[in-house]
Amino acid sequence: MTHSEPWITLGVTHEQCAKACLDPEHLVYISHRREQPSGLIILDRYGLAGSPYIKSVCIDHDARGRGIGAALVGFAENLFCAESKHIFLCVSSFNTRAKIFYERIGYHQVGEFKDYIRDGVSELLMYKRLT
Numbered sequence: 001m002t003h004s005e006p007w008i009t010l011g012v013t014h015e016q017c018a019k020a021c022l023d024p025e026h027l028v029y030i031s032h033r034r035e036q037p038s039g040l041i042i043l044d045r046y047g048l049a050g051s052p053y054i055k056s057v058c059i060d061h062d063a064r065g066r067g068i069g070a071a072l073v074g075f076a077e078n079l080f081c082a083e084s085k086h087i088f089l090c091v092s093s094f095n096t097r098a099k100i101f102y103e104r105i106g107y108h109q110v111g112e113f114k115d116y117i118r119d120g121v122s123e124l125l126m127y128k129r130l131t
Contacts, residue, residue: 026044026055029076039068040056041072041076042055052076052087059072077128086130107128109124109127110125
């Protein structure tokens, strides 16, 4: 994670990534392509107002554009659809490619946290209704 965007621009450290992955409150799933890790998703079951929150999606640089991100997000939506009508995530304002991706799969922006992680950068709160 620390070797790709948005984590580079946000200045997220290896220690911070490890902490998120090892947090017992988070669910971490890793996708594989040809027996090699190709992506991961970190989920918080009750992350936002008691609804599931996609904390991070990270796809290996060489595996991008192959539907892995959509498969991981779809997996999360299917995982939670029996217990929640809502799912949330944040995307950094400079990460336009990711924002377009999330909009394409049905998420829409419902809020903005200005200067949340880094001055001059907003975190855009996105939402999708499940079912």
